[in-house]
Structures are given as C-alpha cells and as structure tokens.
Amino acid sequence: FMYHAHVGVQLDRGLYGPLIVEPRNEPLAYDGEYTLMLDDWRDGVDDHADHGTPAGEGVAQPDLDPTDVVSFGGRAYPLLLINGRPPDDPPVLQARPGDRLRLRVMNIAADTGFRFAVAGHRLTVTHSDGMPVEPVTVDALRLGMGERYDVLVDAVQPGGAWQVGVEPEGRAGWGRAVLRYSGSGSSGPPAVAERPVELDGRLLQYADLLAVEPLQLPAGAPDRLYDLTLTGTQIGGQSYPDANPLPVTEGEWVRITMRNTSSKWHPMHLHGHHFQVLAPGGRGPVKDTVAVPARGGEVTFDFLAGNPGRWLFHCHNHHHMEDGMLRLVEYVRR
Template identity: 30%
Template sequence: MSIMRLDRRTFLRGAAAGGGLLGLQGLLPAWAQTGSAGLRSELPALVGPNIDLTVGHSPFSVGGRTGHAVTVNGLLPAPLLRLREGQNARFSVTNTLDEDTSIHWHGVLLPFQMDGVPGISFPGIRPRETFVYEFPVKQSGTYWYHSHSGLQEAMGHYGPIVIDPAGADPVAYDREHVLVLSDWSFMHPHEILAKLKKSPGYFNRQRTTLSGLLAGADGMSLEERRMWGQMRMDPRDISDVNGTTYTFLVNGHGPEENWTGLFRPGERVRLRIINASAMSIFNVRIPGLPMTVVQADGENVRPVEVDEFQISVAETYDVIVQPNEDRAYTIVSEAIDRSGMGRATLAPRLGMTAEVPPLREVPTLTMRDMGMGGMDHSGMAGMDHSGMAGMDDGAMSGMDHAAMGQTPAAAPASDMAGMGAMNMRDPDNAPADMAVGVGVDMIAMAPANRLGDRPLGLETVDHRVLVYTDLVSLQPNKDRRPPSRTMEIHLTGNMERFMWGFDGRKFSELVEPIRFERNERVRVTLVNDTMMGHPIHLHGHFFELVTGGPAGHQPLKHTVNVAPGSKVTFDLTADAPGDWAFHCHMLMHMHAGMFNVVTVRPMDGAA
C-alpha cells in the first residue's frame, strides 16, 4: 500500500508503507485534526504473518509544537502488529536512517538470533539495509516492540503487538482497544541524559520549599527532614525525568487531544495497556469504572477486580471494563511523581468527554524506600487484599506472609535520628562479590519483600489497588521442580553521579555474564540498593514471581518493578539457549550501566 499524501498529523497516524493488511478503513479528513472529534478509536494495524516495516525519520506534533521522531512506517506509535499463535512470523525491516537500528520483540519467545539486541544477538541493521526477522509464534497475549539501538526508543521507535490464541480465548470480550502509554520530549534524549549526568535532580521541580517545610507540606517532621539532609538525599526524588519535560501520550496523543475509544453500553471492553515509556511509571485508573485484570505481561491471570494499578516501564496489563451507562469515562495514566498525566476517553460517541481529575498530592519517600523496610511499617497502612478474593481458604492459609512484605511495626522517627549521619555505603554490609566503589552510594540495610505492598503514592487511597501478590497464573506453572540453586543480584547506583549497575559494576566495565545451565531451575533474588524503582527485564524468558500465592500458580512475568530499598524473588527455568539481555528498562538507567548478558548453555541438545 502506497504512502497516502495527507497532512502531518495524518501522516504520523495513518500513512504506512509495507506488507500485510493495514487498518485504514474509515479514514476521513477529520482524522487529521486534533481533539476528540477527529480521532479514530483504532490504531493502524498490520496483520501477519508477513509484514514489511521501515524505520525512518518523521516530524511529530503534540501540544501545538512539532519535533523530530524516529518512527516505523511513519507512525508514532508504530503500527499495531497482529499475529496468531502457531504462525511463522516474518518481518522484513528496512533502515532508512543514517545510523544503525534494530527491533526487539519485547516478551516474545523466539530464537536468540532474532531477539534484536545489537552486539548481543545480532549486529544491528545498517543504514539502507534490510534485515529479516523470522520465528515461530509460540504464545498469545499483549506484547510490544521497540528499538534496542542508542536512544531511538525515546524518540518514538516503539509499537504494540497482539497475538491471538490458536484456540478459544479464556477472556470473553465484545470489543478491544490497545492503549500505548508513553512519554515524549522535544528535548533530544542525549541532551536529557547529559543533563542527568551533570545534575541528577535537574528535572525535579517538586522539592519541598522552606515555606512548604514549615507548613508540613511533605508530611515529614523537622527531625525527619534533618535526617534526609544529612544523608544528602531528596525524599521527592521519585522520577529522573518528569512532566516538566515530558508530555505523557496515549496512542501518540497528548492530554488535550483526548484520544477516544468507543463502546456500546453493556459491552465487555478489553483494554490492552502497554507502558512503552522511556522513563515513566504510571498509575492507571478510570474514575467510576472498575477494571478486572485478566492478563499481565501477556500471560493470563485469575481475574482480579481493582480500581487502580501501577504499570511500570515495559509492563503490560489487560483489563476488562463494562460501562453500562451512556456516558463518557476518563482514562487516567498519572505519573508516579504526580508531575503530569496521560489522558484518554472511553465513550459511546466521538466528541464526548468526562471530568479529568486533578493531579494528586506529590508522594514522599520514606525510610523503607531507603532499604529499612523492617523499621517502617507505613506502607502497609490501608492495604487492600480484596484481589485475593478468588483464592480458596486453603490457598490463603498456605500463603507465605513473609513473602508479602509484612514487617514489624515501624520505629518512631526519634529512634532513627541517629541514622542520619550513618555511612550509607558501609562495605561491611555489602555482599562479598559486590564492587563497592564510586558506583555504589548506598547499600540497603534491611531490604524487604514488598510484592504485597501498595505502590508508592497509593498506600492510603480509598479504593482497590492492584499489588503483585494479587496476580495468580490462570494455568498451572509448567515447571514444578524446586530450584537447584539460588542467586542474589544487587541493583546498585550512585544517584549524585547518575551511575547505575548490577552488583556495583556497569556493563561498560566488561562484567562477566550471568551464566545458567540449559534447563536448570534457579531462584533469583533482586535486591534494590537504590532509592529509585527499577523495572528489570529478562529477554527470551518468563520467570515466576515468588508471591506466596497458590502453589504451582505463580504469576509469570518478563518485567518486574523492584521498588526502592526492596527485594524481589523469582524462579527461573533457563530453557532458552543463547545470549540474552538483562537490564533495567528505564532507558537512561540501562544506558548508564544497569545492563548485563544472561548466557544459557549448552546451545544444542537438552542439558
């Protein structure tokens, strides 16, 4: 299909060159306009198995400004790729840039040579060359794809994937919408990274002022503020880059453009929600409309009804909503530091809007975010376990409550006053294999498992909030063997220098890969020694979160957010031979060193 010559907005939304069936039905001139009256409720789609994609430069407009984007087939986000389980997918990717590019198929199980990570699984796609990705489609669910070259992902090189099951879908629905959440800046990502390197708090405009301190605006006492000051840390350093620089998008549209998805009252609507951001974690809610979570990271889970959930970078959640009234609903994706939000609408007709709630109060980090989980019980306040309602009494009685982040009652602030002057990088607290150098500015003293805790800023809201322990795999786990060994990996950093790594080492320091024997079963614990959340992604595999839930039904994930000062444990069956990327999916954290290679051997034959 040839590229259609329309105006810039239409070009970015609908013009796509390449094979497959392109979802351009219903294209009208009004589509080129901004505002809800001119927005289509479907993303342009390419249907497999054979699809042609072209990576190139495009202008991108939002909020009345135009900037430069890296796009696929001229679209931001890139076209929706629709595949079916059991197909043999073939993607012919042509690079029209003046630099190398790549496509990583995030969460898709495939041979490592097709994974799309330059220098790890293939050389990359050179300028004006074409690379063909070909692999069998062995799964179903909601996934996405993006560049793994430079910082192209932050410039628009990302798009959604939907894989329909070969058989009956266990999730019943009448209509679906794919929602790609992302962040966009008119500042080049290399400039953003340079500013973070010089001053990690450069984009933080939410520090407490003196007048705010005296008024108690952050909820802390003067003694607590003194302690934070002595440790040279900022309790509102929550997002490295935020709404002062980013516009938060839904399907490529800013909040004022109000992307709209349609429904008929009474329909069961499936929302496939993907966080394709470079650096932004969102809290998602639809005021007045409950959501039933049915899938996490493309894997079906037992239905859990909630009112809000947090989606970290690179995670996906599928939810079912059933709006029965003839009215509009606002879809809110609020940045975790409350510096801005993405906004879209569900409505029976185009042009309808609903009230957009104001940004909520800026959250403040606590001592538990510093890795003193056993000394601060505040995160358990208001915790809602209603999502466990689907478990039987036996499952509940067998749950490991230690794994759910339950900790002793908090010590009063006065008991912790002496901690203000402590050495946060005490080598005596470090594991033997950690490199305690300039790249490590703190080591968590008592990191707690917080998979059962409500996420930051949602601890006390008066509605149901999803937590990781609510997730229970719909199907039994395939590998029921106990782990044969354990492994602990520390997520480390120096926030003042914007240095990040695993076990105190950056990837550029030629670190040793993480080695697994093919098909071995390993229990891995990630310990976050920093005060930033890290969404950790393992390529080529799913792992089972150890949540203390029903035996044999641990939730499968390809990405998990490790909260500040906390630890997360998962069981991994290393069943995919090859070399795989393992990294923080905060793009700037990955490029600043939090990256390594997982190697699974032997390559041929079962172990």
C-alpha cells in the same frame, strides 16, 4: 508484547509499537478491544540518552515522607501520551451501555511509571505481561516501564464521556484518553485535567495476581542462585559493558533475588523468557518484567532455562540501562 528500540533516544522519539499474539481459542468474552500505549515524550532531544544522576534524583516531594513516594525516574518530559496523542487531543474509546471492553494497557515509557484508571468504572485484570492470571477487580493499575496488563471494563454507566487517566508516579504530569458511550449526543469530553477518583482507590498489587499456569518446576531446590543488588548504575555490583555474563545451563531451574538499594524503583526485564515471581503458595504471577521497590525493596523470581542463547537482563528505565544497569544471561555447556 511490545517492540521498541534500545539505542540512544530512539525510544524517546517514538520508535515502538504493540505486538499482539492472539490465542487459537480466545477464552475471554468481550464486545470490543483497544490497545493503549502509555508514553513519555521529549521534543528536541539530541542523539544521546541522558547519563548520570539528574538534578533532584532521589529527592521526594517536599511535603511527603520520602519512603512513601513511588518514583521510577527523574527526567523532565513535557508530554505524556496515550497512543501518541497528548491530553488536549486524546484518543477516544467507544462503547455502548452494557458492553464489555478489553483494554490492553502497555507502559512503553523510557523513564516514567504510571498509575492508570477509568473514571466511573472498575478494572478486572486478566493478564500480566501477556500471561493469564486469576481475574481480580481493582480501581487502578501501577505499571512500571515495560509492564503490560489486560483488563476488562464493563460499560455500567448509562451514557456520557468518562476520563481514562494516567499520571506519573513520583512527579507531576498527566495523560488521558476518553471513554465515550454511543448515543451520548453532544455531551462534551471531560475537562482535560479532570482526575478520576479511582486513581486513589484499590491499587493492584503483585500479591493480588495468581498465575493460571504456574511454571512446572522440578522437585527439590533451584540449580542456580543469583543474589543481585540493584543501584541506578549497577546490577550485582557490575555495570555494562564491563559486567560479566550471568551463566546458566539449558534445563536448569534458576532463581534470581534482587535487592534495590537506590531511591528509584527498577522495572527489571528478562528477554527471551517468562519467570514466576516467588509468592506464598507457589502461584505468583508469571511475567517478564517486575518492578523492584526502592530503598530496600526485594523481589525473587524463578525461571526455567529453556531458550539457549545470550539474553539481555536489564532495568527498563532506559536511562538506567544506558548508565549500566544491564547484564547478559548467557547459556553455557555443563
């Protein structure tokens, strides 16, 4: 999990951190672990988040078909960080040949979706948003803001230093760490801008993820349905703080369908609950954040209303949230 501010530009200024809940009995075997927090960072910002559509919002790179461009945001950030460190001073991950590392990769950025890969190595995904999935091996991850993945990396190389690269979806930029094998002597790190070819390899998709522990839904049909259109400023045609709450009742099976009519992907996050992404076979991943593709993309999820209170449901692009993409899920009596 992650903890972070939801007010003004406190997230942009670094008010966040990881929160790791260890199981009583760890089912995974590995030799070491690292937590990697991917961030966009702006210096000299004022006390208010940007509002309104920035210049170039929704405009794709001129040499690409706009429908092929994945973009989560449109703000300019001078630095992309891993664990608070810039590309010219990267964090270093240590491994010995034959080791297996667990990487907990988290996107805490305000406005940037990332693609993540490790040069010369593959990634075996074991958890999504803290929930176990059937292991699946890929070359690269795509993380919307707020999403987290646990991956295992086998140190299959004989030695050396290998780039751990992140690049933003839909715009220029670069962040990195370095995976260094012990006993590599004086071998230098990769060049700052050296890009892992794995970033263009097999990319993890939600369809690859099968829940180890699917939600135990009752027989029949959902008790409550919501069909919500997403724009850059509204959820279901309403903007916070004027939006009506979305009522649910304790014990209900709730299904939410989201359709994105905007030019940006929206990573949608529900507080206080995990939900299951609807997929053939009923074993879609159990998550708390899911990215809804732009230009007509659609995602449906189910959750069991078992945590009474008033909970935020919002786009995890901080600027979209500030512009109104936030609703309250409110428990009510029958």
